[in-house]
Amino acid sequence: MEKTQKSTKRLATAKELRQIVADFYLEGHQAKQAGKPIGWMPPMNGLIEIFYAMDLMPAFPENWSPVCAAFGLNDKNFQTAEEMGFSRDLCGYMRNNVGYIYGMMGTAGVPLGGLPEPDMVFLPGGGCVPTMKNFQYIARRFPEAKVFKADLPQVPIENIQRYHIDYAISEINRIIAFLTEVTGRKLDYDRLKEAVRLSDQACALWDEIMAYRRYKPTPLSAAEIGLMFVMVTRQGTQIAVDYLTRVRDEVRERAEREIGVIADEKIRLYWDNIPLWYNLGLFNYFERFGGVVVAETYSAAWSIRLDVDKPIEALAMKSLMSYPMVSCVSMKRRKEMVLRACRDYSIDGAILHSNKSCLPITLGQMDIERALQEELGISSVIIEADHMDPRNFSIAQFEERVNPFMEMLLARTS
Amino acid sequence: MSHIDLSPFVDAVRERAELLPRYAERQKVFGWFCTYTPIELIHAAGFLPVRIYGGATPIKLANTLVPDFVCPYMRTSLERALRGEYKYLSGVIQGYTCDVPCGIINIWEENAGPGLFHSVPLPYNTTESAKSFYRETLTELTQKLAAYGGNIDADSLQRSLDLYREIRTCLLHLHELRFQNRLALSASGFYTVAEAGFSLPPDVYLKYLQSLTSALGNKEPRKTAGIPVIVSGSLLEDTTVFDLIESAGGRVAADDLCNGYRFCCPADGTGSDPMERLIDRYMRRFPCPARSVIGDRVIRIKELIERSGAAGVIFVFQKFCTPHLADYPALADELKKDGIPVLQVETDETISNRGQLKTRFEAFFEMIGV
Numbered sequence: 001m002e003k004t005q006k007s008t009k010r011l012a013t014a015k016e017l018r019q020i021v022a023d024f025y026l027e028g029h030q031a032k033q034a035g036k037p038i039g040w041m042p043p044m045n046g047l048i049e050i051f052y053a054m055d056l057m058p059a060f061p062e063n064w065s066p067v068c069a070a071f072g073l074n075d076k077n078f079q080t081a082e083e084m085g086f087s088r089d090l091c092g093y094m095r096n097n098v099g100y101i102y103g104m105m106g107t108a109g110v111p112l113g114g115l116p117e118p119d120m121v122f123l124p125g126g127g128c129v130p131t132m133k134n135f136q137y138i139a140r141r142f143p144e145a146k147v148f149k150a151d152l153p154q155v156p157i158e159n160i161q162r163y164h165i166d167y168a169i170s171e172i173n174r175i176i177a178f179l180t181e182v183t184g185r186k187l188d189y190d191r192l193k194e195a196v197r198l199s200d201q202a203c204a205l206w207d208e209i210m211a212y213r214r215y216k217p218t219p220l221s222a223a224e225i226g227l228m229f230v231m232v233t234r235q236g237t238q239i240a241v242d243y244l245t246r247v248r249d250e251v252r253e254r255a256e257r258e259i260g261v262i263a264d265e266k267i268r269l270y271w272d273n274i275p276l277w278y279n280l281g282l283f284n285y286f287e288r289f290g291g292v293v294v295a296e297t298y299s300a301a302w303s304i305r306l307d308v309d310k311p312i313e314a315l316a317m318k319s320l321m322s323y324p325m326v327s328c329v330s331m332k333r334r335k336e337m338v339l340r341a342c343r344d345y346s347i348d349g350a351i352l353h354s355n356k357s358c359l360p361i362t363l364g365q366m367d368i369e370r371a372l373q374e375e376l377g378i379s380s381v382i383i384e385a386d387h388m389d390p391r392n393f394s395i396a397q398f399e400e401r402v403n404p405f406m407e408m409l410l411a412r413t414s
Numbered sequence: 415m416s417h418i419d420l421s422p423f424v425d426a427v428r429e430r431a432e433l434l435p436r437y438a439e440r441q442k443v444f445g446w447f448c449t450y451t452p453i454e455l456i457h458a459a460g461f462l463p464v465r466i467y468g469g470a471t472p473i474k475l476a477n478t479l480v481p482d483f484v485c486p487y488m489r490t491s492l493e494r495a496l497r498g499e500y501k502y503l504s505g506v507i508q509g510y511t512c513d514v515p516c517g518i519i520n521i522w523e524e525n526a527g528p529g530l531f532h533s534v535p536l537p538y539n540t541t542e543s544a545k546s547f548y549r550e551t552l553t554e555l556t557q558k559l560a561a562y563g564g565n566i567d568a569d570s571l572q573r574s575l576d577l578y579r580e581i582r583t584c585l586l587h588l589h590e591l592r593f594q595n596r597l598a599l600s601a602s603g604f605y606t607v608a609e610a611g612f613s614l615p616p617d618v619y620l621k622y623l624q625s626l627t628s629a630l631g632n633k634e635p636r637k638t639a640g641i642p643v644i645v646s647g648s649l650l651e652d653t654t655v656f657d658l659i660e661s662a663g664g665r666v667a668a669d670d671l672c673n674g675y676r677f678c679c680p681a682d683g684t685g686s687d688p689m690e691r692l693i694d695r696y697m698r699r700f701p702c703p704a705r706s707v708i709g710d711r712v713i714r715i716k717e718l719i720e721r722s723g724a725a726g727v728i729f730v731f732q733k734f735c736t737p738h739l740a741d742y743p744a745l746a747d748e749l750k751k752d753g754i755p756v757l758q759v760e761t762d763e764t765i766s767n768r769g770q771l772k773t774r775f776e777a778f779f780e781m782i783g784v
Contacts, residue, residue: 085743085758089483089734125538128513129704133740136707140744149707151544153535153551154510163550164535170543328517331524354481359736363517366479367524384481 001399003390004072005281007223010261011254013247014224020243021067024233025112031057032116037183039120040138040145042131044301044322045152046172046315047122049195049236054185059115061138062131063232065096065388069277071111074388077103091130092357092388098134101141118145120182122175126152127323128360146182150175156330157321168316193311195236200306200314202235205244207303212251213294214345217260219251222271222293223283231302266290267409270342270378272297272368273353273361274387282398286351289406295345297361300337301326327360335368342378349409350380351402356392381405418629420603422622423610430467430613431499437462437615438502442562445500447491447519449677450509450536450705454692455555457616458574459564465612465673466491466506469651470764479521485732486763487649488518495526504562505530507555511704512737530562536705540697548693571688577616582681584623585611589675591630593668593722595637598630601666602653608673609651640665641779642723646715646745647730648672648702648738654765655730662775663783668722670715676700703737711741712748719754726755726782728775733760755782 009015032038038057041047051058068074074092077099082088084102086095105114121139124132139147151171153164176187209227213220227247234240254260269286271293276282283293301322306314324330325337342350350372352365365382372378381401386392426433437443444456445466453463468490475496476489494500508519510533523531534551537544556566585608591597592604599607607626611619642665645656649672656666669675676699683694701710715727727749731738746756757778759771 085746087739087742090736090739094740123707129736130740133703133708133737137744140708149539151538151547153547154516154533155535161554163547163554167543167547167550170547174541174543328513328520331517331520356481356483359481359484360513360517362481363484363514364521367521 001285001395002279002281003393003395004278006070007226007280007282008284009224009226011220011224011247011250013243013250014226016243016246017226017229020234020239021229022112024229025114028057028059028116029113037119038116039122040115040118040135041122042124042127042135043232044127045124045319047150047175048233049199049311049315050172050176050179050187050192052236053192053195054179054183054187056179056183056185057116058233059118060232061097061115061134062093063229064100064115065093066277067112068096068100069388070280072278073100073104073111074278075390078389080104088389088391089356091128091134092386094130094134094137096388098137101138118142120179121145121147123147123149124152125150126154126319128327128358146178148175148178152319154329155320155324157324157333158330160317160320164320165313165316168320169312172312172315172319189311193308196306196311196314197308198237198241199235200308202231202240202244203302203305205241205248206231206299207305209244209248209251210295210299210303212248212255215255215258216268216346217258217262217265218268218292218294218345219254219259219261220294221261221283222275222296223261223280225275225280225283225296225299228299228302261292262287262290264290265292266413267292267348267406268346269293270295270338270345270347270350271353272338272350272365273355274298274358276353276385276390276393277387278390279393285402286406289410291349291406291409293351295341295347297326297334297338300341328363329360331364331367334364335371338368339371339375342372342376347378348413349405350378352380352382353387354382354384356384356386357388379405379409418598418603418626418633420599420606420626423607423626426610426614426619426622427606430464434464434613435502438504442504442564443502444530445503445506446508447488447506447515448509448511448702449672450511450534450696450699450702451507452509452534452552452555452692452696454571454574454578455552455566456507456559456564457577458566458571459556459559459562460570461504461559461562461564462615463507466500467613467651468494468649468763479525480518483734484514484518485648485734486761487651487732488514490763492518492522495522498526500526503529505532507531508533510535511702514736530558532558537697538705545693545697548697549689552689552692568688571692574616575682575688575691577620579682581611581616581620581623582678584620584627585678586681587627588630589668589678592666595642595665595667595723598633601656601660604666605650605653605656605673608677612673638665641725641782642667644668644670644715644718644722644724644727645674645730646670646727646738648732648735650730650761652763652765654768655761655771658768658772659728659775662772663779664728664775667724668718670700670711670718672702675718676702703741708741708744712745715745715749716752726757726778728778729756729758731758731760733762
């Protein structure tokens with residue numbers, strides 16, 4: 001196995017994704033040329049729907065990082081960041097982004113043309129500390145861009161109360177006022193409702209697609225996780241709905257015709273934590289043992305339905321819930337979610353990625369491991385790696401841990 | 415250097431593991447990690463707030479629950495909790511700043527609970543709506559404390575605010591003397607005084623502090639040799655680093671630490687009611703990187719340099735401390751632009767790299783001295 005490796009995809013619709021990615025970045029550059037304001041923002045919040053509703057162009061530095069990893073740009077970006085004094089112990093998304101904006105950004109030959117320069121930067125007050133800092137560096141790098149400091153209560157999902165929602169709503173209203181002032185564009189609430197409706201439809205399709213993974217054999221594995229791109233960048237648009245509809249149709253057909261990811265599915269696996277973006281081929285590694293990754297933590301972040309009749313409140317709820325759902329903010333809820341997924345997807349074993357680049361998702365994994373064993377009798381293996389930095393990943397150690405684990409599961413299932 | 419009697423503070427630090435369970439027999443004791451925790455509110459409820467001590471200790475149990483790339487303070491704190499050393503606590507209350515304490519508090523509850531384990535969400539802005547939101551979060555904490563028998567009213571909160579204002583005023587006075595090189599205490603003595611306040615009942619601590627300030631006032635101010643520096647980082651529980659700085663030719667003239675200036679500045683807030691006073695103080699407090707933008711910290715650190723006459727800044731980070739490691743490149747860049755020398759070092763809880771630190775401090779002071 002290679003240290004950096006692309007995944008083998010089985011869906012025909014997965015091939016369309018390359019064009020969807022290219023179109024998104026092209027649209028960003030065209031928007032820049034046309035004078036359409038561009039805002040850099042963190043993912044998993046309600047900003048995207050507002051942007052599309054106001055005909056503004058969003059850009060997602062965190063999403064650019066996996067793209068960099070796929071194109072092999074991460075090493076160069078890390079080098080730039082480390083020369084600036086950034087510790088290798090910091091989150092890889094952050095180091096990649098900072099390295100990119102202070103390094104190769106704007107140079108010739110950057111794949112997809114890179115990120116278009118921001119006219120606005122949103123500094124998040126919620127989410128993880130590396131994300132907060134990442135955007136602070138972005139604001140420093142682009143002093144001409146208008147900056148909005150956006151607050152968001154950090155609260156476990158099970159503790160969300162009316163006042164948290166009201167504050168999140170007041171912040172969204174402040175954002176709308178800011179956008180109106182900076183861009184001169186007014187928000188049409190009917191368009192916002194439509195964006196929220198499309199977003200909700202995308203979430204419904206996402207849930208439907210994920211539900212087909214319960215079939216045996218599963219028609220879709222984590223090797224196709226790139227599908228998530230439309231959930232990150234195109235929520236609130238018809239593009240996401242149309243694409244996910246085609247994916248859903250294909251997955252449904254495969255499920256009904258019992259076409260699995262591999263010919264002889266023997267072991268069903270759960271993946272906890274962010275994938276190794278520079279080695280999505282790792283998801284195919286398990287196939288030599290008859291193993292398929294049929295569910296993962298990260299995909300749950302896109303499973304939040306929105307109340308179309310209350311668009312602002314729906315976006316507030318989405319903003320409040322997305323990050324806690326997949327992090328240590330809401331450990332109880334996260335554990336419940338993993339256990340439920342393992343039951344629903346008939347999981348035989350779990351791969352817990354102890355992620356050097358993401359403590360908020362890694363913390364609590366050992367409690368999850370114990371709960372899986374004690375409550376469901378599901379064994380886990382912990383692999384030490386990093387979602388962005390291949391230097392923190394050893395193939396030999398991975399194989400040393402995973403091979404006997406898979407052999408053990410094989411013996412158990414047979 | 416010091417002829418001042420620090421024994422009440424030294425004893426309080428040395429004996430806290432024995433003293434605190436005894437305190438807990440009389441009143442509920444709640445732990446906290448971060449200086450963004452509204453300890454006045456906990457005290458006003460009739461409880462004793464104490465900072466969780468991590469300290470130097472071998473880590474075994476915590477390794478079964480968290481990876482090794484967690485900062486030493488969090489790992490050792492969890493280790494002690496799992497060993498049962500914090501059984502006397504009725505819970506842990508935390509201002510939500512860094513991601514890691516938020517996760518650790520949940521792991522603690524799961525594995526060494528039960529009790530009141532609560533992270534207080536904090537505003538990122540200072541708008542009116544942020545203030546209203548903050549008030550709601552504190553009201554929620556008040557209710558949670560009430561469920562544990564706490565009884566907070568305007569008078570009790572006012573009294574607690576007054577008490578902590580006096581404590582912070584005394585500590586700020588010591589900081590001020592240190593800025594002027596008129597403090598007859600070694601750096602390790604200074605931080606022992608501060609450390610004692612994290613576990614003593616505040617009324618007792620205030621008396622000790624007042625005696626100390628009075629004793630210091632009676633002494634002839636004496637200038638201490640050494641190149642003045644600011645020490646910046648999160649928490650430095652082990653005073654070895656300060657001793658190493660002083661023995662290498664430096665003098666700690668100011669700090670940007672959780673167990674230093676960040677705890678006591680400002681002493682108080684203002685407002686039409688006690689809750690507003692509390693909110694005002696915490697919203698104007700000396701910032702931590704986890705809840706502020708880098709530019710604001712640059713301004714604050716430059717102010718400290720101005721006031722203390724520091725000739726350089728030594729950043730002492732706990733390994734894997736994301737908020738501080740993330741701010742460092744920009745802070746260093748801004749300070750260097752102003753010709754201020756900076757040094758960055760990392761430590762673990764046992765300061766196992768003390769030989770290396772000593773060499774680096776000596777080289778740094780030699781460079782500044784030249």
